[in-house]
Amino acid sequence: MCFTEVTAQVKYKIITSVESIVPNGIRRSRLISSVDERDYKDFTSEQTTEESKRNKSDRGDLRVKNYEETKLLNFYNVAGIRFQNIASNDAVVSSKINTMTAEGWELAFVSSAVESDAGTNDGQGIFITRYFFKRNK
Numbered sequence: 001m002c003f004t005e006v007t008a009q010v011k012y013k014i015i016t017s018v019e020s021i022v023p024n025g026i027r028r029s030r031l032i033s034s035v036d037e038r039d040y041k042d043f044t045s046e047q048t049t050e051e052s053k054r055n056k057s058d059r060g061d062l063r064v065k066n067y068e069e070t071k072l073l074n075f076y077n078v079a080g081i082r083f084q085n086i087a088s089n090d091a092v093v094s095s096k097i098n099t100m101t102a103e104g105w106e107l108a109f110v111s112s113a114v115e116s117d118a119g120t121n122d123g124q125g126i127f128i129t130r131y132f133f134k135r136n137k
Contacts, residue, residue, distance in 0.1 A: 007078045012106065013133045017093055020074040021116060022127035029072035029089070031096060070096065075127065097131065105133040 019029045043062050045055035072092060073085035097107060112129045 010134050011136055011137050012097045013100075013135075014109070015096060015100070015131040017072060017089070017131075019072055019089060019127045019129075021076060021114070021127055022074070029074050029128065031068075031070035031093060033068040033070075033096075034064050034066075035062045037067060038062065038064065050126055087099045093131075100133055104135045106135060108134045 016032045043057040072089045114127045116125045
């Protein structure tokens with residue numbers, strides 16, 4: 001059996017958590033899960049040395065309007081880091097992972113990144129984690 005035969009039988013789904021690391025932020029931490037699906041081919045153009053065509057796919061068609069948005073708590077408040085908020089977020093994310101596992105999804109891998117406050121005039125920052133799930137079709 002070749003690799004493409006194996007992967008063609010597997011479906012992947014990504015869940016993303018976005019947690020604000022802005023002190024006294026606007027409470028925009030969320031766990032996001034798309035309900036809609038998109039085919040990347042509909043939004044892809046091929047660039048070559050011989051021919052370069054502008055990608056004219058419509059951004060409105062790319063935008064997903066059906067998704068689950070679960071509230072999470074920010075890592076900071078006025079007084080500083082809130083460990084209780086982190087524990088609360090862990091409980092919510094664990095619940096989502098456990099629910100997906102019960103639905104037949106397997107957590108394949110996790111990827112995280114952070115954009116932290118760069119100083120006095122920045123005031124921006126997020127901690128983003130992507131959870132990659134897979135299951136048989």
